[in-house]
Amino acid sequence: MDIASNKKATKLKVMEQLVQGHELTTKVQQLLSQHESAGLGLAKDLVEKILGSFNDTISALDSFEPISPSVTAVEGSQNASCDNDGKLEDSGDSQKRLGPVKGKRGCYNRKKKSETWTVESTVLEDAFSWRKYGQKQILNTKFPRSYFRCTHKYTQGCKATKQVQKLESEPRMFSITYIGNHTCNTNEVTPKIKPCIHHDEIIIDSEELKSPSLMTSMKEENHHHGSSTESDLQLVWQEMLVFEEEHHHHHEAVYGCGETSASINGLDSADLWSAVFGLATVSSSPISNDVRI
DNA sequence: TCCATTTGACCTTG
């Protein structure tokens, strides 16, 4: 379970990179669409092609091994009503819920009004900075769903959100649904890895909490995490070819054992876990909200 | 003091 899981972990990473690339490209696409200019026609065209490539690649990779972060890519825009309002206003002071203030809070973006795609992964981390704004127990599901919005929602009007839910069938995996693309200035926001780590990279399973060995392996994985993505990609590419053959008839679900960064910053794993899913089970006990990483 | 999370209430949608 070393080499195999290592490969998987790496592959997982590739998938995440792809998904992230897709997201960023979409963002570029949005930017381009905001600027009408003759010269941009070609650029838009290219962006579209790039997106297509991402989709193809992701799909192809996913078909190799469903276990990896499978991108169910929905890419759809459904409803649209109450579009405009990023509703940055009512955040701060406006009449705080003093009684039923009907209509004031309306127009939630409940339906994915923008691009959405789902990724199943053991890793919650990505290049963006997220802030948790809610958690809810979903009907017929064992684990609660956590809601995150871009940290810069109010400062830059970024509408990106994501929902994270632990998979019942595979507790080590999370179903991460990204809704909307980031419109925030990710440069100053997320020098990659560091500030964006936040609560996202929490992938501790209750079992893992009890298993120091797993935690250690996670740390090891983190080492070559974020450091050499490019070489990793190359490596993975080669490995993937081999991997595919090896695993054509091998579909074990246990994956990477949470190759997260949960431990990256030496955070208490219990806190991490509770931060994401609030140990929603029963625990009426005060949950540690120390999620910051 | 600032900022992030928790959590229950509120709101929309089907």
Place this chain on the structure above:
DNA sequence: CAAGGTCAAATGGA
């Protein structure tokens, strides 16, 4: 009306 999504007061850590 139920379920899901969001808001924002309360709370706690740095």
